[in-house]
Amino acid sequence: MGGLDARYLLAQNLQCLADRGRVVSLSTIATPHHGSPVADLLVGPKPDLLDPRRFAYETVSRALSQLLAIQFGALGDLTTGFAEQFNRDNPKLDHIRYFAYAGSGNGSFVLLPTHTYIEFHGKTDEEKTNDGLVSVASARWPDKLTELPWPTDHLGEVGHNLNTLDLKLKFDHLAAFDRVVQNALAPTP
Numbered sequence: 001m002g003g004l005d006a007r008y009l010l011a012q013n014l015q016c017l018a019d020r021g022r023v024v025s026l027s028t029i030a031t032p033h034h035g036s037p038v039a040d041l042l043v044g045p046k047p048d049l050l051d052p053r054r055f056a057y058e059t060v061s062r063a064l065s066q067l068l069a070i071q072f073g074a075l076g077d078l079t080t081g082f083a084e085q086f087n088r089d090n091p092k093l094d095h096i097r098y099f100a101y102a103g104s105g106n107g108s109f110v111l112l113p114t115h116t117y118i119e120f121h122g123k124t125d126e127e128k129t130n131d132g133l134v135s136v137a138s139a140r141w142p143d144k145l146t147e148l149p150w151p152t153d154h155l156g157e158v159g160h161n162l163n164t165l166d167l168k169l170k171f172d173h174l175a176a177f178d179r180v181v182q183n184a185l186a187p188t189p
Contacts, residue, residue: 001077004086011090018063025097025184030157032134033087033100033141035080037121038114040117083138092142099183101157102139103131103181104149105171108162111153127159130158150176 006026010018017023034040076082094096106115111132118135126137132153137142139145150157152171163171 003028011092020095023096023100025181027099027184029101029153030103030131030134030139032078032138033083034136034138035083036078036138037067037118039075039078040080043079044142050061086100092121098142099146100139100141101180102136102145102149103154104129104136105131105152105155105156107153108155
């Protein structure tokens with residue numbers, strides 16, 4: 001949610017952060033700018049026993065709450081409905097450069113159920129391609145991604161790999177972070 005928080009701070013000009021020259025760019029990594037079907041599933045009413053989403057609901061809620069100890073309270077701010085209103089209330093500022101990054105991997109066993117759910121739920125390729133929590137379509141804001149989606153999942157984007165005992169990641173997240181910094185520091189075209 002850090003990307004959404006940063007957008008809010010800028011759009012509302014809290015602490016005068018959006019005053020010209022104070023902040024010149026904002027980079028967001030796997031931010032659900034347009035919400036997440038996973039949040040829609042978990043925040044909405046519990047699916048009935050015969051609803052095909054029931055298995056996904058049970059699996060995902062158990063994984064998030066028991067394995068990762070994630071509380072559901074803030075998920076309401078990640079739903080697609082909330083995102084629509086958030087985007088209207090917090091538009092891009094013309095004097096700030098925005099860089100959006102997304103992931104497209106299916107790596108961590110913990111995110112396999114959510115990755116599959118988003119893939120099944122999406123209607124377009126960009127809505128189906130995801131990092132286990134955020135689709136490429138949702139991470140794209142205000143209008144495009146800065147580079148092709150990173151070949152890793154949501155955990156790998158920040159250097160975590162829960163699939164191996166040594167936690168080593170095949171995706172070079174530090175090189176990706178270097179590119180984020182280089183893009184932000186590059187002169188305006």
